[in-house]
Amino acid sequence: MDLSYGEAAETFRAEVRAFLSLHWPPPSDLRGGDLKQFVRNFRALATEQGYLHRAIPKRYGGSEQPVDVIRAQVIREEFQRARAPMEVGGNGMNMTVPTLLEKGTEEQKELFIRKTVEGDYIWGQGYSEPGSGSDLASVRTKGELSADGSKWIINGQKIWTSQGMQSTHMFMLVRTEPDAPKHDGITYLLIDLDQPGVTRRPIRQMTGEEGDHTFCEFFFDNAETPVSWQVGERGQGWYVSRTTLKHERASIGGADGLGKQFAKLVDLAKEVGRIDDPIVRDKLAQIEGSVLSHRYSSYRIFSCAAAGEDPGPVALMMKLLLTEIGHEMALLAQELIGEHGFLEPAGAGGRGNRGPRGPEKWLDQIMGSLGNSIAGGASNIQRNIIGERGLGLPRDLAMSGER
Amino acid sequence: MHFHLTEEQAAIQDAVRGTLADSWPMERVHAFADGDADFDRTSWYALMALGLGGMLAPDSGMGLLDAALVCEVAGEAAAAGPLIGQLLAVAAVAASGRGDAEALISGKTIATLIHGGSDYAPSARAADLFLIVDRAKGVRLVAAADVTIEAVKAADRTRPMSKVSIADGTGEALFAATDQMTGRLADAALVLVAADALGGAQKVTDMSVAYAKEREQFGQPIGRFQGLKHQLAHMALDVEPARALVWYAAYAWDAQLPDAPRAAAMAKAHLCDVYVRATRAAVAAHGGIGYTWEYGLNYWFRRAMADRAWLGSPAEHRARAATLAGW
Ligand SMILES: Cc1cc2nc3c(=O)[nH]c(=O)nc-3n(C[C@H](O)[C@H](O)[C@H](O)COP(=O)(O)OP(=O)(O)OC[C@H]3O[C@@H](n4cnc5c(N)ncnc54)[C@H](O)[C@@H]3O)c2cc1C
Numbered sequence: 049m050d051l052s053y054g055e056a057a058e059t060f061r062a063e064v065r066a067f068l069s070l071h072w073p074p075p076s077d078l079r080g081g082d083l084k085q086f087v088r089n090f091r092a093l094a095t096e097q098g099y100l101h102r103a104i105p106k107r108y109g110g111s112e113q114p115v116d117v118i119r120a121q122v123i124r125e126e127f128q129r130a131r132a133p134m135e136v137g138g139n140g141m142n143m144t145v146p147t148l149l150e151k152g153t154e155e156q157k158e159l160f161i162r163k164t165v166e167g168d169y170i171w172g173q174g175y176s177e178p179g180s181g182s183d184l185a186s187v188r189t190k191g192e193l194s195a196d197g198s199k200w201i202i203n204g205q206k207i208w209t210s211q212g213m214q215s216t217h218m219f220m221l222v223r224t225e226p227d228a229p230k231h232d233g234i235t236y237l238l239i240d241l242d243q244p245g246v247t248r249r250p251i252r253q254m255t256g257e258e259g260d261h262t263f264c265e266f267f268f269d270n271a272e273t274p275v276s277w278q279v280g281e282r283g284q285g286w287y288v289s290r291t292t293l294k295h296e297r298a299s300i301g302g303a304d305g306l307g308k309q310f311a312k313l314v315d316l317a318k319e320v321g322r323i324d325d326p327i328v329r330d331k332l333a334q335i336e337g338s339v340l341s342h343r344y345s346s347y348r349i350f351s352c353a354a355a356g357e358d359p360g361p362v363a364l365m366m367k368l369l370l371t372e373i374g375h376e377m378a379l380l381a382q383e384l385i386g387e388h389g390f391l392e393p394a395g396a397g398g399r400g401n402r403g404p405r406g407p408e409k410w411l412d413q414i415m416g417s418l419g420n421s422i423a424g425g426a427s428n429i430q431r432n433i434i435g436e437r438g439l440g441l442p443r444d445l446a447m448s449g450e451r
Numbered sequence: 452m453h454f455h456l457t458e459e460q461a462a463i464q465d466a467v468r469g470t471l472a473d474s475w476p477m478e479r480v481h482a483f484a485d486g487d488a489d490f491d492r493t494s495w496y497a498l499m500a501l502g503l504g505g506m507l508a509p510d511s512g513m514g515l516l517d518a519a520l521v522c523e524v525a526g527e528a529a530a531a532g533p534l535i536g537q538l539l540a541v542a543a544v545a546a547s548g549r550g551d552a553e554a555l556i557s558g559k560t561i562a563t564l565i566h567g568g569s570d571y572a573p574s575a576r577a578a579d580l581f582l583i584v585d586r587a588k589g590v591r592l593v594a595a596a597d598v599t600i601e602a603v604k605a606a607d608r609t610r611p612m613s614k615v616s617i618a619d620g621t622g623e624a625l626f627a628a629t630d631q632m633t634g635r636l637a638d639a640a641l642v643l644v645a646a647d648a649l650g651g652a653q654k655v656t657d658m659s660v661a662y663a664k665e666r667e668q669f670g671q672p673i674g675r676f677q678g679l680k681h682q683l684a685h686m687a688l689d690v691e692p693a694r695a696l697v698w699y700a701a702y703a704w705d706a707q708l709p710d711a712p713r714a715a716a717m718a719k720a721h722l723c724d725v726y727v728r729a730t731r732a733a734v735a736a737h738g739g740i741g742y743t744w745e746y747g748l749n750y751w752f753r754r755a756m757a758d759r760a761w762l763g764s765p766a767e768h769r770a771r772a773a774t775l776a777g778w
Pocket of ligand 1: 172173174175176177178179180181182183207208209210211263419420422423424425426427428429432677
């Protein structure tokens with residue numbers, strides 16, 4: 049076993065560092081639009097250098113590098129160290145682009161990938177509906193072909209769309225074959241959200257935040273999308289949506305985030321003068337046992353990915369583990385902030401509530417941990433997946449449409 | 452980066468698993484548990500014949516990770532014998548150059564581990580040597596002749612502890628408290644107990660999953676019921692990711708990373724809690740049969756309790772880890 053990346057990787061690291069020291073950070077006098085443009089240029093340069101968008105062919109705006117998880121990790125580490133921006137995040141990069149690369153037509157790739165990579169197109173995930181959450185395959189939003197067969201006409205409703213207010217486009221699951229079995233009547237469509245048949249309404253989240261973190265509901269009233277924007281075959285949308293999962297590469301990112309948050313929790317305990325309390329120390333170390341299990345398991349998954357081996361059921365567990373640790377941290381944080389818990393964190397609530405952020409800022413995390421237990425597949429569904437796919441327990445046949 | 456097992460390591464685990472399965476069918480476990488021996492010669496020599504004794508000898512080409520993988524399988528089997536003490540005694544004797552490492556490596560001489568400040572050691576009546584590892588006083592090797600053993604009825608029936616008393620200053624001092632080997636041996640012991648706990652926790656999870664697939668109630672395998680499915684998923688969620696914690700602690704020890712002592716403390720604390728939780732959940736998942744002596748789950752529960760108490764409780768090691776982190 050060896051956790052070092054080897055000599056070649058270290059040479060590469062030096063190269064990345066040299067690049068960063070030349071091009072990042074921006075000069076201190078940049079502001080507003082200029083800064084935005086600087087970041088855009090920096091990303092373009094880093095892509096040209098082969099550091100960003102490595103899996104994406106050059107003709108769609110990527111850098112077309114061979115798969116190399118070690119290099120990818122070195123880049124991630126060095127960019128994080130320098131606090132340099134990596135790819136624009138979000139559904140577009142994580143889901144739309146990999147799905148199109150695998151299942152999209154040439155036209156779709158040309159139309160969408162570069163614009164997504166450069167941050168011009170922002171994608172909403174149009175899966176959930178008021179009646180279809182965990183039972184995702186039960187979606188009812190209807191897609192019908194226009195008389196001339198050139199367009200899909202969409203009617204129905206989507207809900208809980210993260211970043212819905214900013215989204216320019218959506219990838220969505222619609223029912224096109226009402227008489228087919230549940231999983232075989234769904235088609236995967238891309239749609240422009242800026243058209244008369246689409247109405248969006250923000251839904252305020254329990255954190256009270258507005259803006260980026262608000263999700264939306266969407267109403268489709270004879271909204272249209274060209275048939276050429278259908279990804280995969282008609283009726284095969286469920287299976288297209290599954291391919292995205294394959295692209296969910298093992299990433300140490302989640303573990304890094306968790307580690308940082310845990311360090312902040314330790315700081316909180318110091319800040320409020322409770323770090324010497326043996327019970328607090330014990331609880332912190334207890335949580336850290338899980339944090340480290342999560343971190344080293346991500347190494348394990350990452351290492352297997354690098355060697356093209358199967359890490360086994362642990363890969364199915366990382367989301368739920370993250371959620372559970374988040375809850376544990378939230379509980380301890382809640383205990384530590386004491387009466388600061390009476391206060392709304394600055395920036396939340398959307399009532400012009402600004403000013404310095406004290407220990408009450410943990411309320412964001414505490415409430416956020418509740419969101420994590422729902423978004424991207426509720427915890428019970430994760431337990432089903434671990435039980436059935438991970439442990440091979442018999443499936444409940446009534447529940448085969450879970451997300 | 453390579454943070455997964457090699458084919459060779461998997462093969463070693465399989466070999467040990469096979470040997471222990473031959474040595475310890477459930478009838479033999481029952482017979483051993485109901486007898487009053489604290490050691491089983493046949494299974495011991497079968498294990499030693501695999502050449503495992505010398506894994507922690509400095510020139511073996513193996514390391515604590517390999518030893519941990521073996522202890523994990525021994526934990527799966529809840530195997531009898533002072534395996535952890537033997538492996539550490541070889542490391543200690545070979546590194547100090549005092550004593551006969553060869554006789555220990557072959558298993559002919561049997562060594563057991565006693566933790567500084569403790570009154571108990573496993574397989575004490577069979578042991579020729581007692582390796583005392585004490586962070587505060589150093590490491591000593593004491594011959595059985597200089598040890599007084601008092602019989603007790605041990606709760607852990609597959610790795611019974613006896614009460615022992617050893618007068619201060621007897622035997623041979625191998626390392627002073629200030630010698631870094633003292634800390635390293637104490638840390639290695641923690642990692643190996645964590646590995647034993649990992650193996651046991653995985654075993655009872657596997658037993659529960661297998662049972663849930665075959666046991667029927669209400670006309671269906673009980674594993675189809677979501678209440679139980681989720682409980683089993685939770686057991687697996689507790690155990691499987693913790694595996695990497697043991698690997699890391701062993702790796703950090705082998706590579707002599709600065710955080711090795713802390714990783715060892717975290718692994719021991721975390722895995723021993725996991726093991727107790729897993730065995731409790733396993734008994735529940737089995738229903739009445741799980742509560743019987745006959746079925747055998749109780750051996751792993753007892754081992755979980757013993758692992759937890761051995762070498763210091765989880766709370767004690769978490770307190771150390773907190774201090775080591777500078778909190
Ligand atoms: C912060 C956040 C962001 C989100 N972003 C998006 C987005 O961008 N796009 C999008 O499409 N969706 C999004 N969602 C929706 C999310 O995917 C769904 O909320 C989730 O899948 C659960 O569906 P539901 O809300 O309909 O709950 P339900 O499916 O009604 O579940 C309610 C409860 O019943 C339980 N349950 C349901 N079925 C089972 C079962 N078979 N076994 C056991 N328990 C069961 C669940 O665990 C849950 O506790 C987001 C949600 C949140 C909270």
